[in-house]
Amino acid sequence: MSELFFFIAGLGAVAGAIGVVALRNPFYTVLSLVFHLLSLAALFLLLQAQFVAAAQVIVYAGAVMVLYVFVVAYIGGQDEPLGVPGTGLKGAAMLAAGALFVELCIAMLGSGLKAIDSRGAALPADFGTPQQIGQLLLTKFLVVFELASILLLVAAVGAVILARRRRGLEADEEEADAARRQIPSAAPAGTGSMAEGAGSVSLSPPPGEREKPKEPTPTGGW
């Protein structure tokens, strides 16, 4: 039974990974990665890592992927243009990746680890449970735990600083924008304003009347 689940989840993980590389629309790429992450969580469950699997689904497939979808929606999910044909760079890249795979397989099969061909060591009853992981994080790996929290804080502050609207660097651009906005338009004053919508501004008033302050016409409600 575990063999069947392994093949389903492994095929899903590999298919999701290939989808990430091959699909051209960024939206579909992100969805493919979500599928890959869910399959990987199933593989973690088969390896008796319950807590890591739950964290994978909640943190990765839940939170991080939502961030990705938001950014894809913000910058627009247009298809990636095809590369310049005839350069052969894509073939070279695929060749490099294939060589990497062969190399990794040789490194693993030639490692001489006897336990690789076994199902693994005998496990204690609480292996991979939140209790065990929590105990390890707060005793043996306490420094790592605290460093991870500092790293998350630094990353959050850094992301805010990177993505905010900044004054210093883009001052020229903003001035140009402001100058562009002050070009007088051909439309008469008040066009497109709320007052026009309420009917209190008549379009194209006679030239003499434009400067005269008008009596505010009573409009119902607001």
Next chain:
Amino acid sequence: MNVGWYLAVSALIFSAGAAGVLVRRNPLVILLCLELMLNAGNLALVAFSRMHGNADGQVFALIVMVVAACEVTIGLGLIVALYRRRLPIDVDELRELRG
């Protein structure tokens, strides 16, 4: 299943991620391919943790997930900053630092 099979799947995913980093030109998709490579590393860590019956590898995998989340926030912040400054979202055209 033997632990070796999990490692083979991990190697396959890592190679796919490396190919994606080399082939794709949208920086967003390159970040996704980096995620693939980190996840392949996670799978290998958890598989070795199962092989030795020692949960240290799972803690390592959790820390890798933390680092990946940080990398995503910074990378997406950079991409949003690129978009704000109306630079092209294409790593082939962002070659100013190449020297």
